[in-house]
Amino acid sequence: xxxxxxxxxxxxxxxxxxxxxxxxxxxxxxxxxxxxxxxxxxxxxxxxxxxxxxxxxxxxxxxxxxxxxxxxxxxxxxxxxxxxxxxxxxxxxxxxxxxxxxxxxxxxxxxxxxxxxxxxxxxxxxxxxxxxxxxxxxxxxxxxxxxxxxxxxxxxxxxxxxxxxxxxxxxxxxxxxxxxxxxxxxxxxxxxxxxxxxxxxxxxxxxxxxxxxxxxxxxxxxxxxxxxxxxxxxxxxxxxxxxxxxxxxxxxxxxxxxxxxxxxxxxxxxxxxxxxxxxxxxxxxxxxxxxxxxxxxxxxxxxxxxxxxxxxxxxxxxxxxxxxxxxxxx
Numbered sequence: 001x002x003x004x005x006x007x008x009x010x011x012x013x014x015x016x017x018x019x020x021x022x023x024x025x026x027x028x029x030x031x032x033x034x035x036x037x038x039x040x041x042x043x044x045x046x047x048x049x050x051x052x053x054x055x056x057x058x059x060x061x062x063x064x065x066x067x068x069x070x071x072x073x074x075x076x077x078x079x080x081x082x083x084x085x086x087x088x089x090x091x092x093x094x095x096x097x098x099x100x101x102x103x104x105x106x107x108x109x110x111x112x113x114x115x116x117x118x119x120x121x122x123x124x125x126x127x128x129x130x131x132x133x134x135x136x137x138x139x140x141x142x143x144x145x146x147x148x149x150x151x152x153x154x155x156x157x158x159x160x161x162x163x164x165x166x167x168x169x170x171x172x173x174x175x176x177x178x179x180x181x182x183x184x185x186x187x188x189x190x191x192x193x194x195x196x197x198x199x200x201x202x203x204x205x206x207x208x209x210x211x212x213x214x215x216x217x218x219x220x221x222x223x224x225x226x227x228x229x230x231x232x233x234x235x236x237x238x239x240x241x242x243x244x245x246x247x248x249x250x251x252x253x254x255x256x257x258x259x260x261x262x263x264x265x266x267x268x269x270x271x272x273x274x275x276x277x278x279x280x281x282x283x284x285x286x287x288x289x290x291x292x293x294x295x296x297x298x299x300x301x302x303x304x305x306x307x308x309x310x311x312x313x314x315x316x317x318x319x320x321x322x323x324x325x326x327x328x329x330x
Contacts, residue, residue, distance in 0.1 A: 019176040026093065034087040044079045048072045066146040067123045070154075074115030082109045095170050095181045102183035107165030114157040114209055121213040122149060128220040132227045167201075 051072045055065040085105045088096065095102065126146070129137035171189045172181045185201070187193035 015176060019178075030091040033090040037083050037087040037090075041079050041083055044075065048076050048079070061143050063126050063141040063143060063146040064123065066143045067119060067126060067150070070150045071116060071119040071123075074112050074119060077108065077115070078112035081105070082112060089183065093175070093178065093180045095183055099170050102170050103165040103168055106168040106183065107161055110161045110164045110205070110209075111157055114161070115154060117209055117213045118153050118157065119150070121216050122146075122153065124217040124220045128224055131224045164201075 052069055054060065055069050055072070082105060085097065085101065126141060129141055167185050167187065168183060169186045170181050171184050171186050172179065173189075174180070182189075185193070188198050188201075
């Protein structure tokens with residue numbers, strides 16, 4: 001009998017030691033966690049507010065910035081409506097807030113988490129349309145349609161999370177020698193829920209809040225990378241051969257164009273009155289002596305200069321002919 005009493009005393013002593021250690025740890029956590037959460041709230045609210053101010057600029061109103069605003073709003077909702085109450089829950093061993101706040105906080109926590117995840121999924125879809133269908137999606141990817149998509153997604157999320165808020169409630173329990181309370185799913189905390197019900201809750205949150213949006217995002221980014229990777233680029237395959245052939249044939253093309261310009265300019269010059277005068281001068285030169293030929297070659301006739309001055313078009317044709325002759329000679 002004395003041995004049993006001694007064992008009970010040792011067990012009670014160990015339990016009280018565990019309780020005291022746990023309370024000391026909880027008090028330390030109750031100071032550290034709210035302090036960290038307060039810093040996160042201040043930085044997060046300021047940063048997201050600045051993002052909204054920048055994104056609301058008229059020059060930056062597009063589908064991507066509209067999605068960023070939606071993501072910022074969901075983050076602000078989480079920072080202002082969920083994080084402070086979670087910090088209070090860490091600071092006290094009992095639920096000090098009204099009972100209805102338990103339902104509201106868990107409802108908003110789940111909704112804001114879904115908001116952030118599915119907004120990121122919409123951003124992936126927006127980038128997919130911009131990369132794979134840049135022209136076809138120009139009318140679809142505008143701020144008005146993006147707002148409609150956000151409203152539809154957010155409405156579905158808000159309606160689907162009503163049941164999550166209902167199943168949460170304040171749960172009272174005893175911890176060693178102390179009465180405590182917490183906000184949780186009462187049926188699961190009391191062990192009254194079946195295994196199937198518990199699995200439905202946890203699996204639905206993991207699938208629709210993590211696996212499904214992650215899978216959609218990965219598929220969209222894979223299709224984008226595939227489109228960018230297999231898009232024909234200059235310098236690859238047959239394009240390279242075509243470019244090489246065009247580069248090799250470029251000098252011949254330039255020479256042919258030069259000859260064509262010279263021929264056309266010469267024909268225009270011959271058809272003009274100046275061409276007739278020059279032909280007359282040439283005939284005269286051919287019948288003259290070599291000394292007269294040299295004089296005509298080095299001294300322009302007054303009639304030719306006068307025609308060039310009186311007719312600017314002929315003057316331009318003559319200048320173009322000389323330029324083409326210089327180019328063809330080079």
